[in-house]
Amino acid sequence: MQVGDRVACEPSWHCGACDMCLRGLENLCRNVIFPSFPDNPGAMAEYIAVPAFSLCRLPDSVSFTAGALAEPLGVGLHAVRLSGLEPGQDVAILGAGAIGVSILDVCLHFGAARTYVAEPMIDRQAYPRRLGATVKSSAAELEAIFEADASHPPIVFEASGGATAFSECLPLVRPAGCAAIVGIPEPDEQCYSARVPRRKELTVQFCRRSRNTLEECVRLLAEGELHAEQYPVREFSLDEAPQAMQAAMNYDGDMIRAIVRP
Numbered sequence: 001m002q003v004g005d006r007v008a009c010e011p012s013w014h015c016g017a018c019d020m021c022l023r024g025l026e027n028l029c030r031n032v033i034f035p036s037f038p039d040n041p042g043a044m045a046e047y048i049a050v051p052a053f054s055l056c057r058l059p060d061s062v063s064f065t066a067g068a069l070a071e072p073l074g075v076g077l078h079a080v081r082l083s084g085l086e087p088g089q090d091v092a093i094l095g096a097g098a099i100g101v102s103i104l105d106v107c108l109h110f111g112a113a114r115t116y117v118a119e120p121m122i123d124r125q126a127y128p129r130r131l132g133a134t135v136k137s138s139a140a141e142l143e144a145i146f147e148a149d150a151s152h153p154p155i156v157f158e159a160s161g162g163a164t165a166f167s168e169c170l171p172l173v174r175p176a177g178c179a180a181i182v183g184i185p186e187p188d189e190q191c192y193s194a195r196v197p198r199r200k201e202l203t204v205q206f207c208r209r210s211r212n213t214l215e216e217c218v219r220l221l222a223e224g225e226l227h228a229e230q231y232p233v234r235e236f237s238l239d240e241a242p243q244a245m246q247a248a249m250n251y252d253g254d255m256i257r258a259i260v261r262p
Contacts (some may be wrong), residue, residue, distance in 0.1 A: 006058040008067035010074065010214045011035050011043075013051050027078070027211040044241065056214045059222040065235065065259050066221050069098070069228035072257070073221075074213035075182065076102030080110055082205050083155045083180045087111030090153035092172050094139055095160030096124045098256040099182055101231060103157050104128055109225050116153065118142050118160075123254040127232050139168035146172060159183050167192035175200040182207045233257045 001007070014021050014029035021029050035050070036042030058067045076099060085091065091112050093100050096119035104115060108131060115133040118141065119125050125135045136142050146152040152174040158165050161183030170192060173179050179202055197204060220226040232254040236244035244258040 001052070001055065001057055006064065006067070007055045008058055008062075008070040008214060008218055009050055010054045010056075010210070011071060012209055013054055025211065027209045054214075056218045058218060062218060062221045063229065064261065065233065066228040067218070068259055069102075069231060069233070069257065070214055070217040070221065071210075072098040072102045073106065073217045073226060073228060074210035075099050075207070076104075076106040077213045077217060078210040079103055079157060079159075079180050079182045079207040080106045082207055083157070083178050085110050085112060085155055088113050089155060090114040090116070090151070092116040092118070092142055092153045092156045092169075093128075093133075094118045094156070094158045094162070094165050094169055095183060096121075096128050096135070096256070097159070098231075100157070100159035101127060101256055103159055103182065104131055104133060105226050105228075108132075109220065114153070116142050116145070121251060124232075124256065126254060127230075127256075130230075139165070139172060143171055152177070154178065155180065157182055161185050163187065166190045170196045170200075170202065170204075173200065173202055176202070178203045178205055180205045180207055231256060233259050235259045235261055238262050 013033045014026035015031040018030040033040055080103060085107060089112060091107050093103050096117050107115060117128040117133045117135045118139045119135060120137050128135050152172060154174045154177040156169045156172045157180045158169040159182045163186060165183060166181060166185055169179050221228055234247060234255045236258060238260060241260050244260050247255060248258040
């Protein structure tokens with residue numbers, strides 16, 4: 001890299017020395033550093049020092065906005081890899097925020113057939129529909145569709161972090177299928193019926209951020225295989241950074257990411 005290069009950054013930095021890192025599981029590093037996570041400085045500054053390994057140069061065809069979205073796309077790519085998705089398989093996704101939309105985009109790139117999305121916020125339903133997904137307001141509505149003709153998809157991604165989303169995603173999965181848990185639930189302790197995954201012999205795959213995804217995401221963006229330029233984001237100037245933070249917390253309209261441009 002050269003001074004002045006435009007770059008995307010993976011905002012979690014592994015130590016390279018712990019047992020997880022030595023096994024190639026850098027996203028599970030026991031000494032991971034997250035910028036902006038207390039008490040680490042973040043990027044709301046004129047300059048920030050980052051490890052060279054966390055950077056990827058942006059080709060001229062990839063904008064700063066798309067580069068900023070390489071991070072949620074990396075989470076989506078990692079989750080889809082872990083799920084074992086194969087071309088021609090159906091998938092369902094709970095949540096159409098930045099992570100859910102990224103998962104949908106990556107699934108389509110991997111050759112998913114029918115796609116289904118549950119998203120309660122009406123404004124956020126439009127973009128997944130543009131990508132061809134069947135969109136409903138709740139997991140219960142998707143379950144009714146699947147129960148009607150036993151068309152449960154083999155893979156369901158939980159990407160909302162909703163209070164009951166973990167238990168709601170399990171009935172949607174086909175027997176012997178996979179529930180990929182990407183969202184961070186609140187509260188941390190979750191209740192669910194063990195009968196559902198036990199009788200279906202489901203695989204429940206938890207997903208931790210991303211692993212070795214940044215360069216591939218940037219390449220796919222450059223090749224037009226992923227479509228972050230089309231995502232419903234809203235850009236703010238540096239002086240508008242407080243408004244950007246507030247808009248993100250308020251889930252304004254169809255916006256899935258607030259982008260602050262210097």
